Structure formats: structure tokens, C-alpha cells
Amino acid sequence: MSVGTMLASTTVATADTANLTPIVTLGHGLHADQIATCVGYIDVQAASDYDAPYPPNYVRFTTHFIGVSQVCSVSGTIEWHNLDTGESGSRPWAVSGWDGPNAPTFASIEPGAGRVSLNITTSTPHIPSRGEFLAA
Incomplete structure (x- = not known):
């Protein structure tokens, strides 16, 4: 797996893995x-290297929270737009503190092959994650 570059909302990934802007929530x-x-905050990474029979494209969430509760849960929506085909879509996602700090959670997406723009939001007050990656 190759490592992508850090992305601003308008930067295109040059590899199959890209770090998106983190979600603050x-x-x-x-x-x-x-x-x-x-x-x-939640570190967000998009990649296109998942093994078959699963869809190759996914988003990885790694949480970093502090609080008064033993469990910190967050849910939201992944929205994608394939810049090469014009197709778009969305799906829900959720993370839970049951897995412990820094435990990754994965959500598969099926945006089709090409350059894909992502916008990831939560159902609570937040600053969204944005970026692009090259989908398989």
C-alpha cells in the first residue's frame, strides 16, 4: 500500500490511500x-486496497476523545462524488468507544473507479472531514 499526501479539500491524492482532514466533533x-x-477529533483516511470479496474502497476512522462518559459514540454520513463519472452517493457510519482509544473503525463505500471527493459529517456539532482519493 502506498501512502498518499495530506489533503486539503481541493487536493487530489496521488496514491490509493489518502489522509483527509480530521473531523472535530x-x-x-x-x-x-x-x-x-x-x-x-477523528482521523479519517480513504483507501482503495481492501481485499476481495469485499468492495475495494473504504474509509477508516480513528478516534481521539476525552470526556466524562466511559463510552463515546459518534455517527454521521459519508457523502461521495466521483469527479470522473459524475456519480454520487452516501451512506451512514458510526464509531463507538467500546473498542478503546485509537481503535480504528472501517466503512466501505462504492463510488466507482476514479477521482472521488468525500465530505464526512456527524450528527452532533462538528467540523466535517473533506478530501479526495483515487478509488478502484
């Missing part, structure tokens, strides 16, 4: 109505 405990029990 509030999280909640076990229940969604427990907003702001934790705060932190």
Missing part, C-alpha cells in the same frame, strides 16, 4: 440524547 454516551459527554 462532540460525541455522546450510550444514548444519542447524552450529547456533549465527550469531545475530540
